[in-house]
Amino acid sequence: MREMTDFSGGVFHTSLADGRAAAEIQVTSVGLVARTTDDQVFEIPFGECQLDVGGASGRMVFCRTHDRQLTIFCEHKEFPAALELESVGEVSDELARLFRRNRHEAHHWRMWLLATAAVLMIGLIGGYYTLLAVARASVHALPLSVDQKIGKLALEAMDFDGPPVNDPVVVDAVKQIVARLEPHTGLAGLTFEVRVIDSATVNAFCLPGGKVIVNTGLLKMAQSPEQVAGVLSHEMAHAVKRHGLQRVTESLGIVVAIELMVGDVGGLLALGVELGKTAALTSYSREHETEADLVGVRMLHAAAIDPLELANFFERLKKQDGDLPAAIAWISTHPQHDVRIAAIRGQLENLGPREYRDLDIAWEDVQQHLKPLQGK
Amino acid sequence: MEVEIRNRPSFANVLVKLNPDDRLIAEADAMASMSGSVQMKTRWNGGFFPAVLRRMFGGESLFVNEFSSDEPAELVLTQPFPGDIECLDLKGNAMFLQPGAFLACEPGVDLGLNWAGVASWIGGEGLFRLKVSGKGKVWFSSYGGIFQREIGSEEYIVDSGHLVGYEPSISIRVGMAGGIFSSFFGGEGLVTKVRGPGRIYMQSRNFSALTAWINAHLW
Numbered sequence: 274m275r276e277m278t279d280f281s282g283g284v285f286h287t288s289l290a291d292g293r294a295a296a297e298i299q300v301t302s303v304g305l306v307a308r309t310t311d312d313q314v315f316e317i318p319f320g321e322c323q324l325d326v327g328g329a330s331g332r333m334v335f336c337r338t339h340d341r342q343l344t345i346f347c348e349h350k351e352f353p354a355a356l357e358l359e360s361v362g363e364v365s366d367e368l369a370r371l372f373r374r375n376r377h378e379a380h381h382w383r384m385w386l387l388a389t390a391a392v393l394m395i396g397l398i399g400g401y402y403t404l405l406a407v408a409r410a411s412v413h414a415l416p417l418s419v420d421q422k423i424g425k426l427a428l429e430a431m432d433f434d435g436p437p438v439n440d441p442v443v444v445d446a447v448k449q450i451v452a453r454l455e456p457h458t459g460l461a462g463l464t465f466e467v468r469v470i471d472s473a474t475v476n477a478f479c480l481p482g483g484k485v486i487v488n489t490g491l492l493k494m495a496q497s498p499e500q501v502a503g504v505l506s507h508e509m510a511h512a513v514k515r516h517g518l519q520r521v522t523e524s525l526g527i528v529v530a531i532e533l534m535v536g537d538v539g540g541l542l543a544l545g546v547e548l549g550k551t552a553a554l555t556s557y558s559r560e561h562e563t564e565a566d567l568v569g570v571r572m573l574h575a576a577a578i579d580p581l582e583l584a585n586f587f588e589r590l591k592k593q594d595g596d597l598p599a600a601i602a603w604i605s606t607h608p609q610h611d612v613r614i615a616a617i618r619g620q621l622e623n624l625g626p627r628e629y630r631d632l633d634i635a636w637e638d639v640q641q642h643l644k645p646l647q648g649k
Numbered sequence: 650m651e652v653e654i655r656n657r658p659s660f661a662n663v664l665v666k667l668n669p670d671d672r673l674i675a676e677a678d679a680m681a682s683m684s685g686s687v688q689m690k691t692r693w694n695g696g697f698f699p700a701v702l703r704r705m706f707g708g709e710s711l712f713v714n715e716f717s718s719d720e721p722a723e724l725v726l727t728q729p730f731p732g733d734i735e736c737l738d739l740k741g742n743a744m745f746l747q748p749g750a751f752l753a754c755e756p757g758v759d760l761g762l763n764w765a766g767v768a769s770w771i772g773g774e775g776l777f778r779l780k781v782s783g784k785g786k787v788w789f790s791s792y793g794g795i796f797q798r799e800i801g802s803e804e805y806i807v808d809s810g811h812l813v814g815y816e817p818s819i820s821i822r823v824g825m826a827g828g829i830f831s832s833f834f835g836g837e838g839l840v841t842k843v844r845g846p847g848r849i850y851m852q853s854r855n856f857s858a859l860t861a862w863i864n865a866h867l868w
Contacts, residue, residue: 283818293816293848329765329820346818
């Protein structure tokens with residue numbers, strides 16, 4: 274097969290109108306001949322050819338005269354082979370050296386790039402988690418009024434499963450349970466408000482700032498006020514540990530982290546309302562659930578309410594689970610109750626003995642008052 | 650076909666006087682006004698797959714418009730951002746244009762997409778570049794003014810986002826303006842290092858700098 278000797282390329286020379294021109298390049302046995310589109314001819318013998326390799330592709334071969342007045346260049350992949358062949362090895366070593374240099378530079382660049390990318394990635398990830406950790410810590414430095422504002426606005430914006438219950442027997446019973454737990458939260462300044470909703474869905478939650486919402490479905494399901502106290506202690510613990518606000522910082526990430534650190538909570542409030550609504554309804558992180566269990570059990574223990582009643586309520590829900598899977602929202606957002614029952618029992622062993630007192634609530638009476646409610 | 654670039658350099662636009670049998674290819678949405686007799690045909694920017702590639706990586710539109718007229722007519726082309734427009738007269742040579750710079754060309758010009766490399770992408774100059782080659786005029790636009798420079802064998806440094814076009818004989822490297830500290834805290838970050846022989850076109854303003862400036866004033 275005959276080797277290629279004619280290629281498309283170009284010429285740089287001061288005599289050309291624009292200093293350069295496209296040209297057809299012929300590789301001859303004595304050197305390079307370039308013929309421009311205007312039929313101007315330029316020649317460089319191999320003996321006067323200073324080679325270089327580069328260009329945008331990194332594969333362009335330049336042949337310059339010693340005075341650098343004339344440069345002929347070509348990017349065709351067969352061009353180096355034609356040069357070697359026609360020059361009978363005169364330029365082989367130089368070409369090989371130049372391509373080797375380019376490969377070495379490319380390799381050097383790739384390594385530098387990889388190292389820089391790795392350093393940047395580590396820096397970014399580290400910086401992100403550091404900022405997030407600082408933001409989490411900053412949550413506790415914020416006044417409780419921020420939680421209360423978010424809770425209040427979220428409460429106003431929420432769609433409940435049913436209408437509020439005004440029956441004083443039912444509402445007072447829940448208030449009494451909350452009042453028994455409230456002194457033992459360990460967070461001064463946090464007060465709780467109770468709202469009972471007429472809904473068959475077995476659910477209860479606590480909005481940031483201490484707004485406790487309990488569905489009649491959950492009250493009906495509970496066999497004793499202590500079981501309700503068990504659930505509420507866990508939910509109140511979320512408000513005590515300010516998990517709602519922490520979720521806001523985690524969900525909104527770095528921007529909020531920075532806002533928290535510089536003390537600008539204006540944007541946080543607006544965004545917090547939306548997240549505050551869902552914070553109580555959707556699941557918290559496993560870490561937050563475990564912490565709420567721990568704090569809840571501690572609160573129950575301090576309030577002299579038997580924490581085992583929470584475990585008993587779990588057992589009861591487990592049995593009912595098959596019958597009412599869709600209605601038991603509280604369980605669906607709090608998975609793995611077997612693990613949690615075991616954890617509660619384990620924690621109780623460490624808390625030491627205590628004499629528990631039943632709540633002074635006529636539970637039968639409360640159940641009677643719950644019966645006529647619609648429970649939508 | 651007579652062409653005039655008007656209102657330079659801030660709000661440049663191209664006034665084209667089309668004669669019968671003249672044709673002009675322009676970026677979709679480049680037309681600002683035209684005579685009623687001008688016919689506009691829309692087609693894929695070099696076929697379906699090349700068009701999608703150009704859209705995704707070249708910053709160009711999926712479609713190009715081909716303008717022609719059976720009688721003398723007028724056509725005004727413009728760009729979406731304030732800045733200048735420059736004309737290249739290709740005579741068998743080629744030029745690389747940065748994503749989004751292409752505005753219009755004569756039918757003899759080939760538009761191709763060329764791999765620019767990861768280095769170019771990291772330097773903020775795009776993963777691909779538009780290669781214009783063949784014979785005919787090409788109009789390309791810049792954000793801000795356009796200025797050109799002949800580059801010899803010595804290295805020349807252009808800040809990221811300022812390079813608009815360059816000849817294939819130009820080699821491109823991305824690097825830091827100084828040391829790590831001065832590069833990032835001096836506000837220059839990564840820069841493009843070019844080496845000739847060849848010509849480069851630069852723009853006097855930088856989109857990334859503008860968006861960063863706006864972003865800084867939003868918060």
